[in-house]
Amino acid sequence: MSRNPATRSTRLRRSVLSVPAINPRALEKTHAVDCDAVIFDLEDSVAPEKKVEARENLRRFFSDRPLENKERIIRINGLSTDFGSADMELVTALGPDAVLLPKVDEPQDVTDISDLLAEAYAPDDLRIWAMIETPRGILNAAAITEAGRTPGSRLDCLVVGLNDLRKETGVPAQPGRGYLVPWLMQVVLAVSAYGLDAIDSVFNDFRDEQGFDAECRQGRAMGFAGKMLIHPAQIEPANRYFGPSAEEIAEAEAIITAFADPASAGLNVINSGGRMVERLHLVQAEALVHKARLISARKPA
Numbered sequence: 243m244s245r246n247p248a249t250r251s252t253r254l255r256r257s258v259l260s261v262p263a264i265n266p267r268a269l270e271k272t273h274a275v276d277c278d279a280v281i282f283d284l285e286d287s288v289a290p291e292k293k294v295e296a297r298e299n300l301r302r303f304f305s306d307r308p309l310e311n312k313e314r315i316i317r318i319n320g321l322s323t324d325f326g327s328a329d330m331e332l333v334t335a336l337g338p339d340a341v342l343l344p345k346v347d348e349p350q351d352v353t354d355i356s357d358l359l360a361e362a363y364a365p366d367d368l369r370i371w372a373m374i375e376t377p378r379g380i381l382n383a384a385a386i387t388e389a390g391r392t393p394g395s396r397l398d399c400l401v402v403g404l405n406d407l408r409k410e411t412g413v414p415a416q417p418g419r420g421y422l423v424p425w426l427m428q429v430v431l432a433v434s435a436y437g438l439d440a441i442d443s444v445f446n447d448f449r450d451e452q453g454f455d456a457e458c459r460q461g462r463a464m465g466f467a468g469k470m471l472i473h474p475a476q477i478e479p480a481n482r483y484f485g486p487s488a489e490e491i492a493e494a495e496a497i498i499t500a501f502a503d504p505a506s507a508g509l510n511v512i513n514s515g516g517r518m519v520e521r522l523h524l525v526q527a528e529a530l531v532h533k534a535r536l537i538s539a540r541k542p543a
């Protein structure tokens with residue numbers, strides 16, 4: 243069941259832009275921006291009295307000019323709310339690439355949605371993303387991920403929501419996210435065990451470029467595949483920090499070349515420029531180069 247973390251990401255998810263479905267102007271902008279994925283939000287960025295209008299906006303958006311070349315995810319309201327069932331009907335009608343469930347507490351939250359989608363969509367045609375943003379969600383991250391990977395299930399990606407988590411725990415927003423790091427790493431560990439992706443939380447101060455850069459660097463170093471974004475200005479730095487750098491690509495290519503040398507045949511460990519390199523590093527290097535190729539092959543928005 244578990245896949246090698248080095249090969250877990252077959253999709254680019256460096257920049258995952260959230261767009262309130264109530265805002266047609268922002269929806270229109272998604273065609274022109276260079277993010278890897280778009281979350282169309284029906285949940286917390288849409289006021290209760292505007293949910294119907296937001297669904298209509300999305301219906302129009304999907305039928306008038308479908309979004310190309312980006313993963314399309316719809317964030318619904320929880321099934322236990324007054325809005326969840328109508329949101330799910332919309333998801334089933336529109337067929338995005340994934341549905342994002344908010345405030346997932348336990349495995350059942352994911353399997354319930356999986357069951358609802360089972361008749362209409364094959365697992366690969368409509369996947370499930372889960373927001374981990376409650377204390378129970380963090381505590382259950384491994385169980386949620388494990389249950390989501392059972393045959394027929396469609397869980398593909400976890401997204402951390404620190405605004406809700408801070409609200410529930412009282413941990414304030416601070417540079418470096420010191421007290422939150424153990425919880426963030428718990429999510430990364432859970433997805434790594436089952437070959438999924440994790441997306442780092444939004445950074446609210448969208449005019450604070452330095453703060454955002456620092457958080458992207460930290461998120462990448464922690465093992466996140468990308469970052470959830472709230473503003474188009476965050477896309478370019480997220481793509482840069484979560485994509486492989488020129489040095490990383492050169493290093494990966496050197497490892498691939500070294501193992502391709504006939505002198506390395508039958509060797510599991512070699513000396514590459516004074517550093518021990520094993521075949522597990524080759525797997526990582528191939529994954530990195532694969533990602534770099536996906537990025538180069540991406541059509542500009």
Ligand SMILES: CC(C)(COP(=O)(O)OP(=O)(O)OC[C@H]1O[C@@H](n2cnc3c(N)ncnc32)[C@H](O)[C@@H]1OP(=O)(O)O)[C@@H](O)C(=O)NCCC(=O)NCCSC(=O)C[C@H](O)C(=O)O
Binds near residue numbers: 262402403405473
């Ligand atoms: C935060 C904002 C309300 C700021 O909006 P605004 O004041 O309009 O910003 P700007 O004037 O700088 O905008 C410049 C232009 O860019 C467009 N724009 C802005 N944001 C987006 C966007 N997200 N997607 C597409 N386009 C966007 C504006 O329309 C302007 O265009 P134009 O008028 O033509 O020049 C706003 O950025 C915003 O609403 N952001 C998204 C909020 C959101 O999605 N919230 C939900 C996700 S956060 C979350 O999930 C938290 C999580 O659950 C947790 O618990 O942590």
Ligand SMILES: [Mg+2]
Binds near residue numbers: 286344375406
């Ligand atoms: Mg939230």
